[in-house]
Amino acid sequence: MEPFDYAAPKTLNEAIALLVERGDRARVLAGGTDIIVQVREGRRHADLLVDIKRIPEVNILHYDPREGLRLGAAVPCYRIYEDADIARLYPGLIDAVSLIGGIQIQSRASVGGNLCNASPAADTVPALIVHEARCVVMGPAGQRLVPVEEFCVAPGRTVLGRGELLVELRLPPPRPHFGAHYLRFIPRNEMDIAVVGVGAAVALDERRERCVQARIGLAAVAPTPLLVPEAAAALMDGPLTESHFDRAAALAQAAARPISDLRGDAAFRRHLVGVLTKRALRTALQRARET
Amino acid sequence: MTKKAHVQATVNGQPVEFLCEPRQSLLEVLRDELRLTGTKEGCNNGNCGACNVLLDGRLVNSCCVLGVEVEGCQITTIEGIASPQGLHPLQQKFLEHAALQCGICTPGFIVAAKALLDRHPRPTEYQVRHWLAGNLCRCTGYDKIIRAVLDAAGVAASG
Structure with a gap:
């Protein structure tokens, strides 16, 4: 592995100062399950790894009924799914953090890192999209909020500018009668990269028949994870039926822009978008009815 | 450097x-x-x-x-993993079930299985297989490993 320096700042300001000074040659280290391997294999370059895990703000995991969930950028997957309250309130997120890698990966890998790695196939991103997450970004010019669906701009690239750092994700409190689900297709049972991933969330009216709000997010079918508002809009008309799901699935398929690669060709991926969108919606609906 | x-x-x-x-x-x-x-x-x-x-x-x-x-x-x-008194039960059961061939994956499997039993002392077969999904073995076909872990936990394997 090429040599690099290591710094473990204890404050956000120190981390930002290092990132400003070293620019593109500095990389943030959280769980390390992507960046260490990428640097070792020469797929990303770093003169300096900035380990953020000693900064208190990036380790926050806190739910408040009015504010929602504050999820620090370096919080590893296991802390999220082992928290019973969060698991109940954010089921789509829990689906995603429970299926990333194996137990070994979940011990270290963070949702913030999954997002900053900006893989088109990132499992947590469709889940964050359907839970309406916003990204708290800090940099030399101060703080800004970025909707999660706008955070990735190309494979491996994000909106983060020089000196900027993802500090936390903020997920609003779930609406009444809310359910969400994330699932993916992989050829194995575990431990694989999504051929297609789909997240869905629905919020129902008081009678739990009509959909009052919905989100659908897709992974591995475009250069970045996608929010598909037109597919969600197709669920808004009258009591929810299977034909709504058919329409939403068709619109999600139309929004997908898949490529063909070793994990699946474009036509297969588009087919999967339809199948998985319907399955994600059915489970999200079932969960919404149970709340 | x-x-x-x-x-x-x-x-x-x-x-x-x-x-x-x-x-x-x-x-x-x-x-x-x-x-x-x-x-x-x-x-x-x-x-x-x-x-x-x-x-x-x-x-x-x-x-x-x-x-x-x-x-x-x-x-x-x-x-x-072992104590001065002898092998850990997982190590003993890996030997008894011949849950290894070339042995390269074995230390990882033992440590992973110990982490499992520390958290879930009486796991189901499904739990064992799911927990060990991040450990690859190219020799055994996994079945002997799963049986060894279940035996170490005092749980009978199915089938």
């Missing part, structure tokens, strides 16, 4: 200190600096689990942790 860092940690209950370059993984530190060669390098990219150790009680791939990150941490490697 970058400056070496001085790191203090606890490995298998013993305080240790070592010098390492930032680019050295915990796996490299264990094997090359501390001479604990029971932990194996398989894929070196987080897929195979051969390098599994416990870091502050959590199962990790030591190839995906930097040596400099473990300052102040508690690490358990395969060398720390």
Whole structure:
């Protein structure tokens, strides 16, 4: 592995100062399950790894009924799914953090890192999209909020500018009668990269028949994870039926822009978008009815 | 070459200190600096689990942790699994069930299985298979490993 320096700042300001000074040659280290391997294999370059895990703000995991969930950028997957309250309130997120890698990966890998790695196939991103997450970004010019669906701009690239750092994700409190689900297709049972991933969330009216709000997010079918508002809009008309799901699935398929690669060709991926969108919606609906 | 860092940690209950370059993984530190060669390098990219150790009680791939990150941490490697009285029940059951052939994956499987039994002392077969999904074995076909783990937990295997 090429040599690099290591710094473990204890404050956000120190981390930002290092990132400003070293620019593109500095990389943030959280769980390390992507960046260490990428640097070792020469797929990303770093003169300096900035380990953020000693900064208190990036380790926050806190739910408040009015504010929602504050999820620090370096919080590893296991802390999220082992928290019973969060698991109940954010089921789509829990689906995603429970299926990333194996137990070994979940011990270290963070949702913030999954997002900053900006893989088109990132499992947590469709889940964050359907839970309406916003990204708290800090940099030399101060703080800004970025909707999660706008955070990735190309494979491996994000909106983060020089000196900027993802500090936390903020997920609003779930609406009444809310359910969400994330699932993916992989050829194995575990431990694989999504051929297609789909997240869905629905919020129902008081009678739990009509959909009052919905989100659908897709992974591995475009250069970045996608929010598909037109597919969600197709669920808004009258009591929810299977034909709504058919329409939403068709619109999600139309929004997908898949490529063909070793994990699946474009036509297969588009087919999967339809199948998985319907399955994600059915489970999200079932969960919404149970709340 | 970058400056070496001085790191203090606890490995298998013993305080240790070592010098390492930032680019050295915990796996490299264990094997090359501390001479604990029971932990194996398989894929070196987080897929195979051969390098599994416990870091502050959590199962990790030591190839995906930097040596400099473990300052102040508690690490358990395969060398720390047996007691002075003898083999750990998992080790004994791996022997009895012949749950290994070439042996490269075995330390990782034992450490991973210990992490499982520490959290779920009476796991189902499904739990064992799911928990060990991050450990690859190209010899056994897994079945003997699963049976050994279930036997060590005092649970009868199905089928």
